[in-house]
Amino acid sequence: MIQNILKSKCPAKAWHFQERTAFLALPLTALAVTLVVELFNHKTFTSGPASLIDFIVHHPLALLTDLMIVLVTLAPALFFRRRFFWCTMASLLWLVAGGVNGFILLNRMTPFTTSDLTVLNTGLDTLPNYLSTGYIVLLAVCLTAAVLGLAVLFWKGPRSTSPSRRRLKAGVLGLLLSAALWGCCQTAAFAAGQLSTTFANLAFAYEDYGFSYCFLQTWLNKGVHRPADYSAASVARITDRLVPSGGAALTDVNVVFVQLESFIDPTQIQDLTLSGEAAPNWQALQERYSTGYLTVPVVGAGTANTECEVLTGMSTRLFGPGEYPYETCLMDQTAESAAYILKDLGYGTHAIHNHRATFYSRNEVYANLGFDDFTALEYMPQTSMTPKNWAKDSILTRQILKALDVTEDQPDFVFTVSVQGHGKYPATPVLEDPAITVVDCPDEDYRYAIEYYVNQIREMDEFVGTLVNALSKREEKTVLVLYGDHLPALNLEAEDMVSSTLYRTEYVIWDNLGLAKEDRDLAAYQLSAAVLEQLGISDGILNAYHQQCVEEKTYRSGLQTLQYDMLYGQRYAWGGASPYAPTDMQMGVAPIEVNSIVQTEEAWLIIGENFSPYCEVRDMDGDLLETSYISSHVLRVLEDPMTDDPDQLTISVVDKHREILSDTE
Numbered sequence: 001m002i003q004n005i006l007k008s009k010c011p012a013k014a015w016h017f018q019e020r021t022a023f024l025a026l027p028l029t030a031l032a033v034t035l036v037v038e039l040f041n042h043k044t045f046t047s048g049p050a051s052l053i054d055f056i057v058h059h060p061l062a063l064l065t066d067l068m069i070v071l072v073t074l075a076p077a078l079f080f081r082r083r084f085f086w087c088t089m090a091s092l093l094w095l096v097a098g099g100v101n102g103f104i105l106l107n108r109m110t111p112f113t114t115s116d117l118t119v120l121n122t123g124l125d126t127l128p129n130y131l132s133t134g135y136i137v138l139l140a141v142c143l144t145a146a147v148l149g150l151a152v153l154f155w156k157g158p159r160s161t162s163p164s165r166r167r168l169k170a171g172v173l174g175l176l177l178s179a180a181l182w183g184c185c186q187t188a189a190f191a192a193g194q195l196s197t198t199f200a201n202l203a204f205a206y207e208d209y210g211f212s213y214c215f216l217q218t219w220l221n222k223g224v225h226r227p228a229d230y231s232a233a234s235v236a237r238i239t240d241r242l243v244p245s246g247g248a249a250l251t252d253v254n255v256v257f258v259q260l261e262s263f264i265d266p267t268q269i270q271d272l273t274l275s276g277e278a279a280p281n282w283q284a285l286q287e288r289y290s291t292g293y294l295t296v297p298v299v300g301a302g303t304a305n306t307e308c309e310v311l312t313g314m315s316t317r318l319f320g321p322g323e324y325p326y327e328t329c330l331m332d333q334t335a336e337s338a339a340y341i342l343k344d345l346g347y348g349t350h351a352i353h354n355h356r357a358t359f360y361s362r363n364e365v366y367a368n369l370g371f372d373d374f375t376a377l378e379y380m381p382q383t384s385m386t387p388k389n390w391a392k393d394s395i396l397t398r399q400i401l402k403a404l405d406v407t408e409d410q411p412d413f414v415f416t417v418s419v420q421g422h423g424k425y426p427a428t429p430v431l432e433d434p435a436i437t438v439v440d441c442p443d444e445d446y447r448y449a450i451e452y453y454v455n456q457i458r459e460m461d462e463f464v465g466t467l468v469n470a471l472s473k474r475e476e477k478t479v480l481v482l483y484g485d486h487l488p489a490l491n492l493e494a495e496d497m498v499s500s501t502l503y504r505t506e507y508v509i510w511d512n513l514g515l516a517k518e519d520r521d522l523a524a525y526q527l528s529a530a531v532l533e534q535l536g537i538s539d540g541i542l543n544a545y546h547q548q549c550v551e552e553k554t555y556r557s558g559l560q561t562l563q564y565d566m567l568y569g570q571r572y573a574w575g576g577a578s579p580y581a582p583t584d585m586q587m588g589v590a591p592i593e594v595n596s597i598v599q600t601e602e603a604w605l606i607i608g609e610n611f612s613p614y615c616e617v618r619d620m621d622g623d624l625l626e627t628s629y630i631s632s633h634v635l636r637v638l639e640d641p642m643t644d645d646p647d648q649l650t651i652s653v654v655d656k657h658r659e660i661l662s663d664t665e
Helices: 002-041 052-056 058-077 083-108 115-116 120-129 132-157 162-189 204-208 210-221 230-240 280-288 304-310 338-343 357-369 394-405 446-472 524-532 541-548 555-567
Strands: 254-260 289-295 347-355 374-375 413-416 438-440 478-484 502-512 594-599 602-608 616-617 627-631 634-637 651-656 661-665
Touching: 002 058, 002 083, 002 210, 002 438, 052 058, 052 204, 058 083, 058 162, 058 210, 058 289, 083 132, 083 210, 115 210, 204 210, 230 555, 254 338, 254 394, 254 446, 280 446, 280 502, 289 524, 304 338, 304 357, 304 413, 304 524, 338 347, 338 413, 338 524, 347 357, 347 394, 357 374, 374 394, 394 413, 394 446, 438 446, 446 478, 478 524, 478 602, 502 524, 524 541, 541 555, 541 602, 602 627, 616 627
Parallel strands: 254 413, 254 478, 347 374, 347 413
Antiparallel strands: 289 502, 478 502, 594 602, 602 634, 616 651, 627 634, 651 661
């Protein structure tokens, strides 16, 4: 009898020991994971421990909150037999996220957010621009090994012998306890001012509040917050003040915007001495035409958010931290934009970008912003590439002129996004004979990166000069708006900039109308309204709001009310329904056409118009034929198309990931 009792109690003692061990191991694991993640978050391996030490000393409650967030994700292990597997998997995910954040911070100055997961394909597509093939292979091997290791651990790893009822009790207790501790730590951190839900600067927020908390906020904190006083009356108080401009609007003027990737005049960087001028055309334009600083919402990356602000007049800072509206709300609804405003005034509306059409989902979003057509890289002729494999901006001059020519009987709005200045900028010499060399720079570790960058700026500046020259020769009234989308990722600090901030680029407005030179500093979401105001165009609610209410004390809160109302509220500003319908957007400013089929001794030549290297020929059965690009007028196929009737062939534009962007009818 005594032996039976002892036998029955021994397993119970073992279970208790397992539970006590688990309750001790989980917090220690969470602490270790949190510290490693913060090592990456504070760039300790490259910049030293000062930032991390400052975080631990001055924001201990924020650090505890980060630890508790990790602990909550480990606590479910108590429910399972394979506890070690769950802890390993969850810890590995945190460590991978932390490592990715550290890598991203070294290359773009903007931390890793959940919004980056929505553009994962875009990130993977640009990875070769940041890592060599060898490193990519090593990364793939490591990830594969990790997955295989997890599979082996799941199959052969240790398992708890605790009965299911005890595991259930332990799991519930662990979750409740960790969640309660999380709540207490977070509440205390908010009370002490060590945490906030408002991220004025995303990069600084990650440093001050820690990775786990901030990363979670970028997931949970989406959209524009509902104003406390939101109602039909609060919206009416704003819209009722907006009045038409009264003067005659200039609606026969072409309006061309060019957003220049990572473009700044290098003279804006203090303690940087170059062997020659990198942006002489830009400086000449600033002397004669309206110019000023442009406050942008991002630094080092985030092109789409500056673009969104310029087009819509909305502040992306009013959305969730790190959110890309192009990947959230604008995917499935329209918004007021400069394109819609001008379209309603009889303009043709064209978008141009010398990179992939699916980058930031522009091939879908632009239809919700009022564009008639979108010419991406896949619809352009053969382009010259930079050493880092970005298309050079020189191709854009021809594309802009083509867009202006395609609609002879109406004015045009052309919105162009360049890509040549994109990082990563190499830390070793890659230019054989650079036109400009760095004599002195603020950070010697970035000497060759800066040298590469300023030589790209020089070529972009040449593109600006060529474009201005081409537009000045046309017998059409034109306004050209040029601006940089954000500062380059060159490890710059605010004190390195003449403007004393990392969130200012510059803009310049060229015209052949004789408009008065009006220099002033603007936010990116004010730029379109400022341009349209010079043309006497006050249509559109947000456009008129920026023109007429910018000096009011309630300007910022009113903008939040309008943004919320138009995107998430009852649309009181529009009488209950949006006046904008998605456009039937055409890919490519001019349609692809097949005129004839010519058979040669070795192949068949497809003769037509507007071909690109991304065009592929389909036969009558819809099968893809092996296609070679010869020119914008000629494609070559090696297989018999089985017809001499060009109307029976289809030309598909296929991107590098084999996604069909469009087909000829």
